[in-house]
Amino acid sequence: IGEIQRFLRDDGAVKVSRSIKELSNQVRKTSEQLMKELGRVPTVKEIASFLELSPEEVVFAQDASRQLASIHETIYE
């Protein structure tokens, strides 16, 4: 099943509601890690450059996951 999931993800056919969740987890983990390293709350660009995303994409990943989680539940669960 792991293989298939990876395939779907690489293949790009995976739905946004599922894929974005992973990205939002990365944003959260990066934020926690930078907080430890810097001793303060990181800025959005600090997280963006760490993840090689634009700041706007960081915002999208962080927020969309909430909205999309509920779409995912209504459609697939």
Added chain:
Amino acid sequence: MNRMSISFSAKSENESFARVAVAAFVSQLDPSMNELTEIKTVVSEAVTNAIIHGYEENAESIVYVSCEIDEGNISITVEDEGVGIANIEEARQPLYTSKPELERSGMGLTIMENFMDHVEISSVVGEGTRLMVMKKLSKASAFCQ
């Protein structure tokens, strides 16, 4: 100086769109993640007010949001052409809500005042409401990174 505006149907599904659009725009100024969360919360509260109070969830109506950034200063305006507010003083009181039946907390405007440096409301009954909030980003995030 940079400016954007968005408008959208008064549906609660669009609250998330409005929040992301404003947050994505202000991310150009490199706010801290905390400041970003505060701004998103304020946009959510203001847009929700326009949808449920201003328009009473009439999805044909349009909500208008605009945002201007200038150095570390952000100003955000949320407007509706809905029912308006008769008593703005009263509306701003913590815990005051005109819709207790919807389990509203009455804390939306209070939260905005806490997270922003300045909150201005103007409203005409039967014509609509305009909310303007301003925030200056902390120096730390605006200049020293």
Added chain:
Amino acid sequence: MNRMSISFSAKSENESFARVAVAAFVSQLDPSMNELTEIKTVVSEAVTNAIIHGYEENAESIVYVSCEIDEGNISITVEDEGVGIANIEEARQPLYTSKPELERSGMGLTIMENFMDHVEISSVVGEGTRLMVMKKLSKASAFCQ
């Protein structure tokens, strides 16, 4: 049916904002990651055209983007009040660019035609350009999986 529109200063910093705003809005339909990437690419290309060709990077000008979703159908309009296009046939040719000095690829409109089901351009020289693209999300992505 749901609708939004955004407008913003014609600065290249805003391309990423426009792309994310449209992505946040169409995400309501839960497209596949591929479809979302295609849509974001098209918005980038169209907004870049408005900024660099339409307005020749005059940041006082305003770019207008609107988006309508209805079941699995998405339509996106990008408008500018810039110089306009004299010969639309020619502009649509793969590799044609009027700005080879900027190392433009001349592939923007071709990419849009590839990623979208329908691309419509109307333009009046000296008044501006309106680009409308439409896409139907694949059934697979709308219902299966």
